[in-house]
Amino acid sequence: MDxxxxxxxxxxxxxxxxxYPALIRKLPTISRTIVFTDSTIHEGSVDPETERHRLAVRNAxxxxxxxxxxxxxxxxxxxxFPPSYGSVRSALTRIQRENPDARFMFDLSGGSKELCMALFAFAPWLGGMVYSPLTKKPHATYRCRITR
Incomplete structure (x- = not known):
């Protein structure tokens, strides 16, 4: 695919x-990148460890x-924004409409459990591939067809 x-x-x-650069080398056909971020990453925290984590995510x-x-x-x-499932669904619906013939790849190597689970749940809906950091390689998910 081009x-x-x-x-x-x-x-x-x-x-x-x-x-990200490792996946770019393996998949040079990537034409667009979209980073899904939990809204809490942009909030301040009085806990130094939480604030350090949030700053590290923003820097990444x-x-x-x-x-x-x-x-x-x-x-x-x-x-x-929480709840992640509904927010992810809305974002992916819009992205799919903007890119109707695109191939989708989901990199779930970071982020909260809620965000990753929501993205993983919608990957088959888009016929997407999921990169699992545990296996270090992409695995096909079930291919689903969206009826219009």
Whole structure:
């Protein structure tokens, strides 16, 4: 497939800037990257450990944006509010409408459990592939067809 139709969706975590270039090398057809971020990442916290984690995630997202820009891959962010399932569904519905013939890849190597589970649940709906950090390689999910 040409670069015009491969959407790469990432759940934002502290180390996504490490996984992203590795996947770009394996999948050079990626034409667009969308980073899904939990809304809490942009909130302040009085707990130093929580604040350190949130800052690390924000920095990782910024690093992914820089990497994508250096490769001329458009990148955008989706802010996901609780409950994650409904917010992810709405965002993916819009993204699928904007990219009707695209191939979708989900990188769930970071982010909250709720965000990753919501993205994983919708991957078959888009006929997407899911990258599992536990196995280090993409696995096909069930292919589902959206009826219009």
């Amino acid at each position: 670069r015009a139709g491969h959407v790469h969706i990432i759940s934002a975590g502290e180390k996504i800037q490490v996984a 997202v910024a690093a992914v944006q820089e990497i994508a820009a250096s490769l001329s891959i458009p990148v955008s962010r989706e802010l996901i």
